[in-house]
Amino acid sequence: MDTTSLIGKDLAASLNADTKARAAAITAQGAAPRLALVIANDDPASVWYVKSLNRAAERLGIACENVDLGVDATAEQIRAKLTELSADPTVDGIMLQTPLPKGVGLDDVSSAITAAKDVDGVSPLSLGLLASGLPGFPPATSEAVVELAKFHGIPLAGRLVTVVGRSNVVGKPLLQLLLAENATVTIAHSRTANLSAVTTPADVVVAAVGRAALITADHIREGAVVIDVGTNEDDNGNITGDVHAPSVTGKAAALTPVPGGVGPVTTALLMRHVIQAAESTR
Amino acid sequence: MDTTSLIGKDLAASLNADTKARAAAITAQGAAPRLALVIANDDPASVWYVKSLNRAAERLGIACENVDLGVDATAEQIRAKLTELSADPTVDGIMLQTPLPKGVGLDDVSSAITAAKDVDGVSPLSLGLLASGLPGFPPATSEAVVELAKFHGIPLAGRLVTVVGRSNVVGKPLLQLLLAENATVTIAHSRTANLSAVTTPADVVVAAVGRAALITADHIREGAVVIDVGTNEDDNGNITGDVHAPSVTGKAAALTPVPGGVGPVTTALLMRHVIQAAESTR
Incomplete structure (x- = not known):
């Protein structure tokens, strides 16, 4: 099957246009x-x-x-x-x-x-506010995963999403955001006994472990959506994801490129958080 | 197969003996x-x-x-x-x-x-400390699930645990505790499209939704461990769980009774938290 590339540039541009206008409005006030x-x-x-x-x-x-x-x-x-x-x-x-x-x-x-002011949502309180469904900033990377999926029309409510990685900065906050979208969520990690057993049934697989090419065609079902949060540097200094893109392409319905997928959206959301912080505290 | 009853009384008694001794020691100091x-x-x-x-x-x-x-x-x-x-x-x-x-x-x-002093771990900060792996009190019910499983020798590391229910007081904190035990965790809820699809593969199923008899034999695999957090009152004023015990018995390897399973351990852990709070702040 054709694998759609879930590029981040268009969403980032749209977010940035809004951010720029709001930044100008804030600046005009002081x-x-x-x-x-x-x-x-x-x-x-x-x-x-x-x-x-x-x-x-x-x-x-x-x-x-x-x-x-x-x-x-x-x-x-x-x-x-x-x-x-x-x-x-x-x-x-x-x-x-x-x-x-x-x-x-x-x-x-x-x-x-x-x-x-915790615009990348790293403090324990920010994590707790997110888990409680209260106002606060989610870590930008985890938010970027959800926003990129929504932008590309990928349904999350009622779908099974498997997140590979349980870090405090991506996996755990992402899980909270996915639950808020009414997804059913599985969280797998380095100690998961049989990774493909929990990734293969998933409608959406998110790779966020920081290990190059961990996720291959064997880990996904035909037609799954694959979102790659990894940014690993190879021996030549190139950035590669946690997904082995050549193997997944043709089997996945959609895949985020690395670079150019989650990354630009993350930066755009971080900047939007700064604007939101300024708007709510000044 | 014979279904072991995962009773809470012995663990609660052991916790309470320790609590009582520590309470006496604190009282002796003031x-x-x-x-x-x-x-x-x-x-x-x-x-x-x-x-x-x-x-x-x-x-x-x-x-x-x-x-x-x-x-x-x-x-x-x-x-x-x-x-x-x-x-x-x-x-x-x-x-x-x-x-x-x-x-x-x-x-x-x-x-x-x-x-x-948040001995039942309900505040956003307590939830965030738990998610971050920092010292704090987990909600006693979620901790009781993990402690009861460990007490009865049920392995969690590397096993697939499906939690049904995403409340801030049970499902979400339980997920954090299970991840800390190195379990692979799926969290399902009212919007999950196909509940049995995510409970059937699980080694351990935890029911924490507050709906009587929601989980039946059809939801579990032969030999699964079933932990019932539900406390629903029936028309006669009796407490029943979220699991339909008669149907699951004979198929599950083990099942917590309701009442008498998670409940007494929850109370014992809550009291232990009070002791821990006193010991660390006085």
Whole structure:
């Protein structure tokens, strides 16, 4: 069967057009919406991502400030900075970059980001608000999966969606968003005894484990929709997903490309969160 | 096949013996551990439950205080009382009874219970701490399901567990606990298109929907373990579960009785949480 490519560009463009207009309206009332990126690493992938966020923000009229605490920052220093930015009325959104310095866990520090500015939904409270169905920001990547599916007309209500990956930043919040869409959800992970037994029955398979080419044609039924959240770097520095695209193509009804699928939508949603934070707190 | 009855009494007794000893040790240092039950209803089931909690606490040496705000209490009044009890150093644990007055949602008020005293894990922050794998109290019912399974030697790691029900008080927190046990988890609910398609492959089926006799032999495979969280009152005032026990018996490898399965373990875990709260905050 023909496999539709679930590209993210059109949805991202539509979100960005809206964000740009709302950013301009906010700026007209005072200062531009402002996002603080807190950085405590010199990881090449993170450096690249920060640059791409800086560019995206600039294009949309969002002021984006890099707050670099250095690779030796302690949990206390990171918490103190996040607390300070949380209290700073000129900052609308806060995003903490990973990886964090050795010995500092995201969970040790993320609770210092106030929920109203936690635009990537990483704090325990943000996760809990999401699970409770209360207002808060979901992690942008997990939201991008759902929004991309909806944009491409993929039904979720009553369908069986298997999420491979149980991370706090993708798998678990995605599960909450999928339940809110009335999907039946299976969550599989590294300890799942028989992965294909739980992916094969699924109408939609979401791969979010960070292992290149983990999901092959053997893992999906004919006509399944496959959404690839993975961004793995191969030996040549190219980004590849968690899905082995050549094998799945022709069997899946639809597949997100990597790059160009979930990624651009994630950035667009993150920027929209900054606007929403500014609109609700100013 | 013979269906083992997964009774809760032995585990509850073992938990209670430990709780009673720890309560006595706390009392020897000062005041008895203290649980505040906040009530704003005259619902017969709630009244019955409060009495049973009062009796359980008394047997274990826990001071249990009923704080009755009346059936007309507003969200503001309930929040104010929960905030006051959260700040009161003589109170170790707080439990808000449901149902709440008309128009007051649990989510509107539960965040006023500080996480350190939220012994039934109902606040958004408690849910988020659970999802993040951070210290906090899980809702006692969901914890009882996992503890009862472990007590009876039922393996969870790598097994497929289907939870029927997605409530914030049972289904969703249970999912987090099961993931922490390395189970592969499917969560089904009222909008699931084909329930038996997701319960039949499961090694363990947990019924937590509040619909009497929803789960029958047709929903399970031969040899599955069935855990029944339901407590439905029939026309004669008897408590029945979400599982149709006569039909499942003989096909399931094991089944929790209702009453006498998850229920007593839930109460025992709730009381243990009060002790843990007292031990960690005094």
